[in-house]
Amino acid sequence: MSQATAAGDTTPETMRAVVVTRPGGLGALEIKDVPVPVRKPGWVRIRVKAFGVNESEVTTRKGESDAEVTYPRVPGIEGVGVVDEADEDSGLRPGQQVATMMGGMGRSYDGAYAQYVTVPAVQVIPFxxxxxxxxxxxxxxxxxxxxxxxxxxxxxxxxxxxxxxxGTSTVGLSAAVLAKELGATVIATTRHAGRTGDLRAAGVDHPVVDDGSIAAQVRALAPDGVDAALELVGCSVLPDTLKCVRKGGTVCFTGALAGAWSIPDFTPFMIPFGVRLTSYGGGARDLPAPVFQRQLEAIADGRLMAPVARAYHGLQGVRDAQADVESGTTPGKHVVVLDG
Structure with a gap:
């Protein structure tokens, strides 16, 4: 059994969506009328209110993603909105505010660049x-x-x-905000000296200009090495990042902004003795609903900053949003808001 849309609302048979029929440039992002997705048991249909635009979606549009992505495809690895339809035993009710992300959406099945999206209930976060x-x-x-x-x-x-x-990536800025809330001291890098102010605005204690080799600068701030390092640039700088960490400290490889996901001729002896190297690539289940709720409340109270670069209204804003993400000139998150 399912809970249908809220009283007085009727889900239409068709919707507007951005569809990539085949990989290409910005012109590959076509706005089309498509059927509203039919919800499967154990899934939730969400009426999308807004979605972030990410570098991975630029990669999908270009055809540079892995074999998981098939075409035609509605991109969008994340979205927020309200429940349109859900199983009665899901704990979700029509009209409830929810967020979702990852788990194959926008890649192996259609994502959030649309008026409606369906996702597994396990990757829905109510708030x-x-x-x-x-x-x-x-x-x-x-x-x-x-x-x-x-x-x-x-x-x-x-x-x-x-x-x-x-540090000036969206994840980097978010990590700085969350780490400061936790009570950590934060060093963060940027390739451009003009962006150190963006880092300080996010609460970073020590901005560092990254010229490809930062170990000496970091060791000047932390002679014994930092306790932890979040690697978002990629394998091209990972050996240098490892040199910044103290014995017993940890490096977490999460992203590859520079595009290098592997190290040719890797040997474990590249890792300094006693330094730990791990990775992260989780999904919605790793962000508990109470944690997300606390973050929203902290933003509303002014205790946390939401690094929003620009908002675009309507699906017609997707091309501009992807162009801005691709240019990399504005730090922060680019968000498309759907009216109505």
Whole structure:
């Protein structure tokens, strides 16, 4: 049995969606009328209110993703909105505010660049907030990745010193905000000296300009090495990041902004003795609903910052959003808000 849409509402048979029929440039992002997805048992249909635009979706549009992605495809690895239909025993009710991300959405099945999306119930996070959708839409993927990296990946504790390599990325900015809330001291990198102010605005204690080799700069701030390092730039700088960490400290590999996901001729002896190397790539289950709710409340109270770069209204804004993400000129999250 299922719970249908809220009283007085009727789900239409068709919807507007962004569809990539075949890989290509920005022109491959076509807005089309498509059937509203039929919900399967154990899944939830969400009326999308906003979604973040991510680098992985640019990769999907270009055809540079792994074999998991098939075409035609509605992109979108995250979204926020309200429950349209769910199983009665799911604990979710029509009209309830929810977030979802990852788990194959926008890759192996259609994602959030649409008016409606269906996802497994296990990757739906309920919440309650009065924040604008453009703010909430910026949060799920970057907060989930940042939170999972700091907890599952690094087990970060209050009083420790954290290095974030790739600090002006959306995940980097989110990790800085969350780490400061936890009570850590944060060092974060940027390739451009003009962006150190963006890092300080996120609460970073020590911005570092990254010229490809930062170990000496970091060791000047932490002579024994930092307790933990979050690697977001990739394998091209990973050996240098490992040199920044103290004996008994941990490096968590989460992203590859520079595009390098592997190290040719890797040997374990590249890892300094006593330094731990791990990775993180989880999903919605790694961001508990109470944690996400606390983050929303902290943003509403002004205790946390939501790093939103720009909001775009309507699906017609997707091309501009992807172009801005691809240019990399504006730090923060790009969010598309759907009207109505």
């Amino acid at each position: 309650e907030t009065g924040l604008p959708w453009e703010v909430v839409g910026a949060l799920p993927e970057m907060f989930q990745t940042a939170y999972g990296s700091l907890t599952t990946g690094l087990d970060l504790e209050a009083g420790q010193m954290l290095l974030i390599r790739g």
